[in-house]
Amino acid sequence: MRVSAILSDWLSQRLDRNADQPLYRQLHGLLQQAILTHALAAGARMPSSRLLARELGLGRNTVIQVYEQLTLEGYVTCSTGRGTFVVDTSPDEMVGGTAHVLRDASATKDERAVPRPLQTRTLPLSNRGHALVEGAGVSKRQWGAFMPGVPDVSRFPVRVWTRLHNTHWRRPRLDLMTYAPGGGLPALRQSLADYLRTSRSVRCAPEQIILTTGIHQSIDLAVRLLSDPGDTIWTEDPCYWGIRSVLQISGLRVRPIAVDAEGMAPSSDDLKHPPKLVLVTPSHQYPLGCVMSLARRRTLLEFAQRHGTWIIEDDYDSEFRYSSRPLASLQGLDETGQVIYVGSFGKTLFPGLRVGYIVVPESMADNFAVASAELYREGQLIQQAVLAEFIAAGHFTSHVRKMRALYASRRKVLLDAMHAEYGNQFAVAGGDAGLHLVMQLPDDVDDTRVAARALERGIVARPLSSYYSNRASARSGLLLGYACVPDEEIGPCFQTLANAIDSVCGGVR
Numbered sequence: 001m002r003v004s005a006i007l008s009d010w011l012s013q014r015l016d017r018n019a020d021q022p023l024y025r026q027l028h029g030l031l032q033q034a035i036l037t038h039a040l041a042a043g044a045r046m047p048s049s050r051l052l053a054r055e056l057g058l059g060r061n062t063v064i065q066v067y068e069q070l071t072l073e074g075y076v077t078c079s080t081g082r083g084t085f086v087v088d089t090s091p092d093e094m095v096g097g098t099a100h101v102l103r104d105a106s107a108t109k110d111e112r113a114v115p116r117p118l119q120t121r122t123l124p125l126s127n128r129g130h131a132l133v134e135g136a137g138v139s140k141r142q143w144g145a146f147m148p149g150v151p152d153v154s155r156f157p158v159r160v161w162t163r164l165h166n167t168h169w170r171r172p173r174l175d176l177m178t179y180a181p182g183g184g185l186p187a188l189r190q191s192l193a194d195y196l197r198t199s200r201s202v203r204c205a206p207e208q209i210i211l212t213t214g215i216h217q218s219i220d221l222a223v224r225l226l227s228d229p230g231d232t233i234w235t236e237d238p239c240y241w242g243i244r245s246v247l248q249i250s251g252l253r254v255r256p257i258a259v260d261a262e263g264m265a266p267s268s269d270d271l272k273h274p275p276k277l278v279l280v281t282p283s284h285q286y287p288l289g290c291v292m293s294l295a296r297r298r299t300l301l302e303f304a305q306r307h308g309t310w311i312i313e314d315d316y317d318s319e320f321r322y323s324s325r326p327l328a329s330l331q332g333l334d335e336t337g338q339v340i341y342v343g344s345f346g347k348t349l350f351p352g353l354r355v356g357y358i359v360v361p362e363s364m365a366d367n368f369a370v371a372s373a374e375l376y377r378e379g380q381l382i383q384q385a386v387l388a389e390f391i392a393a394g395h396f397t398s399h400v401r402k403m404r405a406l407y408a409s410r411r412k413v414l415l416d417a418m419h420a421e422y423g424n425q426f427a428v429a430g431g432d433a434g435l436h437l438v439m440q441l442p443d444d445v446d447d448t449r450v451a452a453r454a455l456e457r458g459i460v461a462r463p464l465s466s467y468y469s470n471r472a473s474a475r476s477g478l479l480l481g482y483a484c485v486p487d488e489e490i491g492p493c494f495q496t497l498a499n500a501i502d503s504v505c506g507g508v509r
């Protein structure tokens with residue numbers, strides 16, 4: 001059988017005239033495959049476009065177009081008067097000399113004319129990539145009972161936002177549509193500086209604020225600029241898994257430090273080994289919800305000053321405090337410029353906005369701005385412009401005020417449901433701030449089993465123990481996010497959760 005007949009036969013079995021993909025593209029892909037697998041050997045003469053078109057029942061122009069494309073891409077070469085020939089596409093010795101692996105030397109000429117499917121192989125992830133993916137905590141579901149850390153995005157004033165967006169696009173600013181030096185939009189940095197100074201007691205000028213896509217990116221930036229792989233960072237234990245991932249992939253050695261009712265509580269042994277960085281959530285420890293006491297704040301600042309340690313303050317949800325005014329930041333107490341403050345609009349507005357900020361000491365501001373442009377480019381300037389207008393017109397303050405009242409009432413509905421079901425049997429932590437609370441379980445109860453049973457019933461209840469690095473000191477409990485659960489669903493959903501708890505704890509009541 002002629003090679004061209006075998007090839008046409010193989011091609012016609014695979015061309016699908018009913019597929020969405022045009023025949024031109026299909027033919028192009030199949031011929032590429034035949035050449036890459038060496039089924040069409042280097043130097044082989046391609047059937048003439050007229051012959052192939054006739055045998056496949058295609059227009060000749062289609063085949064000519066495919067041959068031209070393959071010529072441009074270097075798969076075939078065309079010699080006037082002689083015909084079209086397959087080019088030797090195998091990598092040369094310099095590139096590793098692996099061509100022999102792909103060639104099937106024992107195949108007969110005719111066998112080689114029948115393309116084999118491409119042999120794909122999966123190259124392994126790097127060690128750190130593997131560790132990141134294996135340890136990932138990101139949930140496929142990001143909404144509903146009782147997903148922690150998710151605000152009620154359905155209450156966001158979409159109409160106001162759309163109007164501001166439209167106004168912007170009616171007079172588009174070209175400087176916001178092109179590349180820009182780092183740092184972010186000056187107008188937003190200015191309004192943020194005013195807000196952070198008055199609401200969070202953060203000491204800052206607009207130039208000290210670098211806009212990012214959120215806390216993850218802010219911490220990534222700070223860690224890259226202030227530490228080297230192998231340096232040590234202290235984190236609270238328990239802590240937010242997402243940030244642990246950011247730290248680990250940067251090659252830092254993460255030393256988990258126990259937390260008590262006053263916040264991070266380093267032991268005397270910990271204090272003998274000062275780290276390069278410390279990461280804390282002083283206004284609302286995540287996930288337990290305690291507030292770092294003033295004494296601890298001062299001790300930590302003094303320790304950092306003595307040892308040249310950087311402190312990263314993650315202030316992710318302090319706007320939502322229900323029994324008092326929001327607490328002052330740790331950065332505001334810092335006299336020597338060693339606190340890096342990070343925050344985000346993810347909880348106050350909506351996570352998908354992806355706008356956050358990092359406040360750095362004055363002496364570091366230019367370095368951070370340059371590095372952020374170098375690593376992440378200029379950010380979403382148009383979103384930033386709309387957000388600046390949103391804040392300037394007072395919508396931010398009024399939205400946060402409304403959400404605070406809404407979440408406070410949902411928190412109460414959840415606490416009432418817990419009380420009605422269990423009385424005071426289970427202690428609650430972190431109940432007066434944020435978007436979630438922790439329902440503590442007896443430590444001999446396997447909270448991961450409870451969480452799995454809850455999930456089978458459609459309820460997310462993240463197990464507290466999974467937030468600990470040090471398993472020996474892990475406490476048992478459930479993180480229950482209430483902010484994104486409509487009031488009327490909280491009671492019934494808690495009932496379902498209680499069934500899951502009872503199915504594991506058996507007769508706890």
Ligand SMILES: Cc1ncc(COP(=O)(O)O)c(C=O)c1O
Pocket residue numbers: 149213214215216217240242243281286314316343344345346351356
């Ligand atoms: C403690 C803490 N920090 C940061 C984040 C995430 O911040 P962002 O979405 O701005 O990256 C979260 C999200 O739940 C969090 O709980």
